[in-house]
Structure formats: C-alpha cells, structure tokens
Amino acid sequence: MLSVLVGKAVRAASRLRGGGSALPGLVVERIDPGFMGRALTGLQHGVVVVSGTNGKTTTTKMVVELLQGQGLTVFTNRTGSNFTRGVAAALLGDVDWRGRLKADIAVLELDEAHAVHFVQLVPPTHCLLLNVLRDQLDRFGEIDKTTRLLAQIAAKTTGTVVLNREDPRVASIASTVTDAAVTYFGLDESLRSTFPSDDDLRGSASVAPPSSLPADVVLESVDGNSASFLIDGTASRVELRLRGVYNIFNAAAALTMARTVLGVDARPAALLESLAAVEPAFGRGESLVVDGNPLELVLVKNPSGFRLGLKSFDPEGCATMIAINDNYADGRDMSWLWDVDFDSLAAAGVDMVSGVRAYDMALRLKYEDVRTAAVNTDTTAALASFIRAAQGRPKRIFCTYTAMLGIRRDLSRITDVKVVS
Amino acid sequence: MMSKGTINILQLYPREMNIYGDWGNVLVLKQRLVWHGYDANILEHNADGEFPADVDLIVGGGGQDSGQIVIQQDLQLIAPHLRALAKDGMPMLIICGLYQLFGNYFKTHDGTVIPGIGVLDLETHGGTERLIGNVVASSDEFGDVHGYENHSGQTFLGPGLRPLAVVSKGEGNNSKENHEGARHLNIVASYLHGSLLPKNPAIADFLLEKAVTRKYGSFEPGDVDDSLAELARQHAGSRPR
Secondary structure, three states: OHHHHHHHHHHHHHHHOOOOOOHHHHHHHHHOOOHHHHHHOOOOOOEEEEEOOOOHHHHHHHHHHHHHOOOOOEEEOOOOOOOHHHHHHHHHHHEOOOOOEOOOEEEEEOOHHHHHHHHHHOOOOEEEEOOOOOOOHHHHOOHHHHHHHHHHHHHHOOOEEEEEOOOHHHHHHHHHOOOOEEEEEEEOHHHHHHOOOHHHOOOOOOOOOOOOOOOOEEEEEEEOOEEEEEEOOEEEEEEOOOOOHHHHHHHHHHHHHHHHHHHHHOOHHHHHHHHHHOOOOOOEEEEEEEOOEEEEEEEOOOHHHHHHHHHHOOOOOOEEEEEOOOOOOOOOOOHHHHHOOOHHHOOOOEOEEEOOOHHHHHHHHHHOOOOEOOEEOOHHHHHHHHHHHOOOOOEEEEEOHHHHHHHHHHHOOOOOOOOOO | OOOOOEEEEEEEOOOOOOOOOOHHHHHHHHHHHHHOOOEEEEEEEOOOOOOOOOOOEEEEOOOOHHHHHHHHHHHHHHHHHHHHHHHOOOOEEEEHHHHHHOOOEEEOOOOOEEEOOOOOOEEEEEEEEEEEEEEEEEEOOOEEEEEEEEEEEEEEEOOOOEOOEEEEEOOOOOOOOOEEOEEEOOEEEEOOEOOHHHHOHHHHHHHHHHHHHHHHOOOOOOOOOOHHHHHHHHHHHOOOO
16 A cells, blocks of 8 residues: 555656656556556456557557447556556556556556566456567567567456457467457458558568458448448448548457457447547647648558558648657667658658658658658757748658657647647 | 660569568669669569579578578579579679578577578577677678668678678677678678668679679669768667667
C-alpha cells in the first residue's frame, strides 16, 4: 500500500515537471513488483493484451471505445507508453490508495518484447496479435524472432487468442496454442493484395494462397473512409472517422476482440456505432488545422506502414513533408526506406524533407525520380518554412515516431493540439 | 539520347534473401546506369528457377535463417556456374547472408555445418552476440564506406582474401579483427546494409564499370551529381553506433 502512495507521489511530482510519463511506473515496479498483478487480477472481464508490429495504438483505442460503448469501464495505457513500466504508471493514476482498480476490464497496448515480460507477471485472459512486419530489426534481429515473442504472449493467454489469419507468421501461432481458444479476423479475397505480408514486399509479387481459416469478422470492402464488414455472415457498412486502410483492417481486429470479450452480450449495432465515432490516435492520421487548412500527421516507422500510408492518402493538391529521425525509438538503420515505393509522390513532388536523416530520405527520393523542393535537417525550421511555402494548401507530414513528437510540440504553439496524458 | 548499351542485372533470390533494403542496391545500379547513359534490365533468379543466360552483374542480399534454408539446395545447384562466372570477371555485390554462403562453410552455434559455395575463401561461425549498428570503414579503393550491420555470424577471411575495408566504427566481419567485407576479382562482399550502394556510389560505379567494360570493351561514364549522397554520408558518419 505504501508503494501505491509513493508511486502516486512520484507521478504527481513528475507531472508537475511536465514529463516522464513512465518514471513513476519504474519506481513502483522497483519497490513493489507485485503491484501490477494485484491491481489487474480479478477484473470481471479480464485483461486484454494488444501486440504486433503495426497499428497497436489505434487498435487498442478502438477496442477500448467499442467496449466503453457497451457500458464497460475500461482501463488502458493511453499514452502509447507501451512498456511494462508505462502500464504501471497508468495504473498509478487509476487505482485507489489500496491499489484497487475500478474497472471491468483492462485493454493494454504492449510492445512485442515488453509484452513477454508483462504476461509473466499478469497472464492475460485475451490477446490480440495484429501482424509481424519488418520493423525494428535493429532491436530484434529477425522478424521470425518477433513471431516467437508473440507466440509467448499467446502461450500465457488463458481465454482466447485473436489472430490475423492473413499474416502467415501470426496465423502460424495458432499451432502453438494449447490452452486457449483461437479466433481469427481477416480480409476478403479482393483486398488481400492491398495488404502484402512481409514475404510479398519485394520480388515476385505473388500473394500467399487464400486462407481457409474461418474468421469472426472479415473486412469486405473499403471505399475511402467507408468500409463494409462481414460479421457472423451479415454485412454492415460503416462510415469511419479513422483514416488509412491499415486502420480500417485493424477495425476488423478490434471488432473481433470486442465480440470475443462480450460473447452473447455483444450488441452489433452499438459496436458499429462506437466504431464510426473513433477518432485517430495522436499522430496516426491525426488531422489538425493550420492557417485554416487541414494538416495531417501520418506516423511511419516501417516499410509496410509507409507503403500503406502512401496508398491511403492521395497526394494530389496536397503539400507533402517527410521527416525521418534515427533515434533509438525510430530505429537507427535507414535500410527500410529502400523497401518503400515512392512513385506515388512522383507527380506532385515533395515540398520538404527533414529529420536527422533528411539526406538519406532525399537520396531515396532522388533514386525514385521524385522532385524534392527543400531539405533541412532542423525539424523546427523545416516545419516553419514548409507551412509558409504551402500557405493555402492542405498539408500532410509523414514522420517517424520521435520526429512526430517534436512536430506535434512545435504545432501546439500555433494550433490546437490535443494533449495526451 | 542514344543508349550506350544495355546491362542485365540479376538479383539472386529476391524473395528469401532481401531482408532489409537490399532492393536499394539493385535500384541504385539500375538508376545510375540510366544516368550514365545506359539501359538496365532487372532479372531474378529464384529457387528452382532457370538461371538466366544473359547476365552482366549479380546482386545478392541477406535473409533470415529460415530463408537461407529454403535457398540452400538451389544455391548448391548453381554453385559451379557462379564460380565460373566469378573467375571470368563477372562483377558481383554480395551482402550479409549470401556473403556468408559464398564462403566455404557456415558453422552454426550448435555445431551444424552448412556448406557454402566456395566463391570466396572465408568461413563463418555462428555467434551468440548479434553485431548491430552503424559502421564506418575505410577502403583504399573506395574511400570511406558507410553502412549498417546486423548479423550474428563471425566471418574470418582466408589468407589470400583481402577485406573490403578496415573498420573505424562498428565491428565488421567479426568482433576480433577490424576487417569489414571482402574483395576478390570483381566481387564486392559485405555485411553492410543501409542500403550499401546509395551512400557508397564509388562501389556502385566500380561494379558498373566492370559490367560495361566486360560487355562492351569500355565504359563511358556520364555526369552524375552525387552531392546528396555526400551529405547523407556526412550525417551517417556523425550518428551514434
């Protein structure tokens, strides 16, 4: 109990200083390793872990809002602080002084490696495994290693494991699950070429043969922001506020998880209504207003994400900036930029290239014959001159994680940027 | 402008051996050929496929352990042909996983010996530690070489084989010596991704010059602006390991 008070005090102090969302979590983990397990055990609907290489933050947000729409009180780690200590920090804000959590269910986004650590402490009742795409190879070495990490999450899951049947690495995890039930989400045949698996990124453009696995929710078709889902054999069309085809596929994942948690209590019409209302997570297709025109932030961190981002947003009539950093959280290796096709930007060109590795990006565009108007490694200066030069036009910024944090900070000085805490 | 000729670039096993941006090397060779006034064709060789007859330059990349198992048998089938082409002066760029397999053997951590194809006199031992990070190495032929390594194999060159470069930042072939990559005939072999060629245009032009000269007798370079590559090299060199 003392640890809860100490943790809460550190949390209050670090918030006064205006930063360090994970520090109090680190402190409480150190002085009371059992804190998280005690707080999360005994929730009526259990603990959901969401992991995978792409789309964790937005998918977690969707699952949370779908369950809230069904009247559940949901605990989650909203800040995108997806290490174990981030969960502990978020818990400190929500537990009472005895360390009890007033929630029906916890829905937690966890980084692939930290999830393995977390499930040792708190075996989840459900897990949702999204995909294994080449990302952070500088941390994990190989994507097959990432698959093994996700399999360890599934192995510790006591109730149901929800898997992406279209990703061969994720689908293969089913054969390793012994104790839990397995449910899938999937894509209609017509959409499968839009979401290449990692093996289809380069080389012969063959897509793996269609899956014969049954899926609880199938994304049938996408037209702009309008999507059709096949749920339990019934097709429903939804107009979404989320942008990006990858987010719309992950909506099928979130629907499957919500239906799995709620079972026969799930009310389909209310689920779809909640889904339609979900706003993008910060920096993930988030739309701001600058000089009376929309400015979109699109987080890109690996080749598949960047490809789908380029596919989702039409460059026509829009000013484009790309900001590439190589800090630890972004990944230090620039090789991934060469696995992205940039030809869709060839007609409109790119107005500004920035970030620590701006010249790597500019060089990449040069080899794709994409015209670049300006390069500036100083992101603050680059953003100001981009906004000035693109006055009167809608704007879009593709940025890596740490570049996105800096750009949001700069933008908050000139426009309304939602604070995420 | 009239094309000065056509070069056929062969990518080895693009599906299995292309883990991290190795495509960038092929793209750079193709575009620089165009900028130098030549045409480029990109060909592929996949496991169980027919090896194309008309090839001027060979590029091979890195794969995961699972990818290396898939191609193993096919690589042994085409090995005599690759050895003959190498001896005949065929320029080759061989990166990471295929670099290891172009050697004599790869001995995994548990003692299993995977035979290589002996194009390069080197051997590789599976290690427990993964060597990951930015690399800067210096070469008499190509100046500073910039790239990014990510491997657990420890590679040792035979007595007759020169390293591509001497490492000043990073590990390179192994954690004991300061050697990175290998140079033999017209082959450039390396652990470095990045991709390697975009930030090292001198290596790209070396391979192109060999390919064009071998086919047409002489290479007439065009005027290529490498100022962006130079700036990218400067920034890469200043980054942490």
